[in-house]
Amino acid sequence: MLNVSMKNVSFYYNSDEGAVLGDINMEVKAGDFVCLLGQSGCGKSTLLRLLAGLEKPTGGQMLVDGKAINGASLQRGVVFQDYGLFPWMTAGENITIALEYRFPEMKKSERKERALHWMRNVDMDESLFDKLPGELSGGQKQRCGIARAFAIDPPILLMDEPFGSLDAVTKSKLQDLVLRLWQQEGDKRKTIFFVTHEVDEALLLATHISVFSQSPASIMYSHSFDEGIKPTRKNMHTEPEIVDLRNYLIKLIHKDAEERAYK
Ligand SMILES: Nc1ncnc2c1ncn2[C@@H]1O[C@H](COP(=O)(O)OP(=O)(O)OP(=O)(O)O)[C@@H](O)[C@H]1O
Ligand SMILES: [Mg+2]
Incomplete structure (x- = not known):
């Protein structure tokens, strides 16, 4: 059960190529299920690499229970898209x-x-x-x-598009599985950071959604399900509050991508 705090986190791989992460701020409570949502190439995996301790922020702070992340640790587990076996x-x-x-x-x-x-x-x-x-x-x-x-x-689990290469039925089974495993740990449940580019996946899994802008990435929108209706497979296309949020997120990501494309 660990809180994670990101304060003005910026990052570049190579100073000639400009920043990948611009200014990321996030406060995550222990036990939250955070979905990092955004278009391909916006820096989602890069942020997970920083959380995993594989890279260090160029600027700002990335803290777990108030202590700066320093290298890889058994307190943070990773599930990769390509399985990592x-x-x-x-x-x-x-x-x-x-x-x-x-x-x-x-x-x-x-x-x-x-x-x-x-x-x-x-x-x-x-x-x-x-x-x-x-x-x-x-x-x-x-x-x-x-x-x-x-x-x-591990108290913190990092998942990078873990179901990205699976068919729709297998994917929905595994989404339900991860939700069940996370929920069944009750008060001791893990803090999960889950990267996806699918709005429906984020709605279904997250207690908190952070939407990335294109790089240099910042968080252009956040939504928490602490209050209000939690999306499920059943209500996602019928419950007006959820339908509106879903449409808003889809438009937001597309609008950002289009604006950058024509710059
Ligand atoms: N090891 C690296 N060295 C240099 N640049 C990199 C490296 N890894 C990623 N990048 C660049 O950083 C940017 C963000 O990449 P990242 O993999 O974080 O995006 P992403 O949001 O996870 O994309 P996707 O959804 O396609 O997985 C891209 O422009 C990419 O080319
Ligand atoms: Mg990625």
Whole structure:
């Protein structure tokens, strides 16, 4: 349960090419599910890289419970779009090796039991434990990535378009799965940063949506579901408050992209 604070965060990879992130400000409460929404190339993955500690802000501050992020840490887990599994290890070993790193004192048998527990939790058949990632479908690989992330139990979870390459049905199943896993942890639930360019995905998952402008990125709109109606698959196209918000977000992203294109 950790609060995250970003104050005037700016970043460039290369000073000749200009800033990728302009001025990002965000206060995130522990247990929030934050969706970072924006067009391709606006800097969403870059912000996750800063949160992961893989890059340092060029300006401003990025704090977790008041302390500056300094390098990668087991307190922040990552789920990637391309699954991030070691191809030479079985699905089960991909989870148990992460457990070995996270809990070095844990017995081998306990690691295996915990890995199987999380495979069951993400609806993966136990027979997949001994399969290599190359023998799994995209959906099964991403279930394995999610099982691994939850098994090592980081208080902060960073997810970068994790369902971007999956078909619509598999994607909706995995969206429901992540929501269920996050909700079932109750008061101890993780703080999640979830990158997406899909408005519907953000509406469905987020407690808080931050919309990025094109680069240099800043947050051009924020919406919190602390109060008011929470979007669901059922009400997304019928509830006037949600329909208006959905239309507004779609227009906002398109308008920003068009304005930049004709500059
Ligand atoms: N390692 C890097 N070195 C230099 N420039 C980079 C690097 N990674 C990304 N960029 C540039 O930073 C900008 C933002 O990229 P980023 O990957 O953060 O965008 P994104 O919003 O995640 O896009 P997408 O939705 O397509 O994944 C782009 O212009 C990209 O070319
Ligand atoms: Mg990206």
